[in-house]
Amino acid sequence: MLQDLDKLATRIRQVVALLQQARAESEAQAVRIQGLEEQHRRLREQAAQDQKALVQANEQLAEHEKGLQVAHLESERLRKELEDHLQDSQGRAQALAHQLERAVSERDRLRAAATGAQQQIELILERLPGAEN
Incomplete structure (x- = not known):
């Protein structure tokens, strides 16, 4: 019977050790869970x-x-405005170029007429009596 009690005591110590180990592991797990x-x-x-x-x-x-x-809409508006301004400027430049061509043509025509008139005047002056020959 003493032997049985010794075995029981040993077994209880083992169970207590296992319980302490389980409690330590449980506390470690609780700390880990908290972490x-x-x-x-x-x-x-x-x-x-x-x-x-x-x-x-x-x-x-x-x-x-x-x-x-x-900004894109504003740049598009400005681009359109600049294109319109460019077209207007190109139109005015073409109109001025045509005016210049007409003025140059008119000048050349007037210059030719003046030269012709001057030549006629010189011919008339040469034919006048007392003109130097």
Whole structure:
């Protein structure tokens, strides 16, 4: 019977040791779980901050795209205005070139007429009595 009690005592010591080991492992697991929960909380906070930053970046992108669209529309308006101005200027330049051609032609015609008139006057003056021959 004493032998049975010794075996029982040994068995109880083994069970107590296993319980202590299980308790130590359980506490270690609890500490690990707390660490993982803390890490999970930090990751969630980081994800929330990242999401907020992404939303802000998207808002800024939308604002920049809107600004680019406004700038593009303004540049198109200015381009059209400049093209219209260029066409007007080219039209005026062509009109002035035609006026210049007509003026040069008229000048040449008048110069030829003046030269012809001068020659006729010289002929008439040569025929006048008392003209030098």
